[in-house]
Amino acid sequence: MSKVKDTYYIYLANGQISRDGESSPWNFKIQATDEEITTLREYFNQNSETEIENFYRAHVPYIQYHYDRENDAYDMTIQKIYGLIYELGDEEAKNHIESMGILQEKPTTDGLSQ
Numbered sequence: 001m002s003k004v005k006d007t008y009y010i011y012l013a014n015g016q017i018s019r020d021g022e023s024s025p026w027n028f029k030i031q032a033t034d035e036e037i038t039t040l041r042e043y044f045n046q047n048s049e050t051e052i053e054n055f056y057r058a059h060v061p062y063i064q065y066h067y068d069r070e071n072d073a074y075d076m077t078i079q080k081i082y083g084l085i086y087e088l089g090d091e092e093a094k095n096h097i098e099s100m101g102i103l104q105e106k107p108t109t110d111g112l113s114q
Contacts, residue, residue, distance in 0.1 A: 005031040010085060015044030028096070030088040043081045050074045079103065 009018045009026035017037060018024055032040070050073050079102065086097045097103065 003033055005033055008032055008037060010040075012081075015041075015048060017041060017044075028085050028093040029090045030085060030093065031090070032088045036084070036088060040081065040084055043077050043084065047074055047077045047081070050077065 006019065007021075008030050009021040009024070010016070010028040010030060011018070011024060011026045012028075016024060016026075017040060018026065021029065050070055082097055082100075082102050086094055086103060089097070
C-alpha cells in the first residue's frame with residue numbers, strides 16, 4: 001500500500017469516507033494514507049456492528065446504559081475515530097474536535113499522547 005497521503009472527506013453520521021468533497025455532505029477533511037483509511041473504515045465497521053447489538057440490548061429494559069458493555073465498546077471506538085480524525089485532520093477538524101472535549105488525551109502525530 002502507498003505511503004502517499006490523499007485528501008478525504010469524512011461524514012460521521014453514516015461513516016462515509018469520500019475523496020469527493022463536492023457531491024456529499026462531510027464533517028471533517030483529512031489527509032491519510034491507504035493504511036490509515038483502512039483503519040478508519042474498520043473503526044466505522046466496528047461501531048456499525050455494535051449499533052446492531054445495542055438495538056437488541058435496548059429491548060431489555062433492566063440493563064441500564066452505564067452497565068452495558070456494548071455501549072462501552074461503542075464509546076471506546078468513537079474515541080478512536082475522533083482521535084484518528086484529529087491526528088489526520090486539517091486545522092479546522094482539530095479545532096472542532098478540541099472544542100467538543102471528546103478526547104481524553106490529545107493525540108499527536110507520532111502516536112504518543114500529550
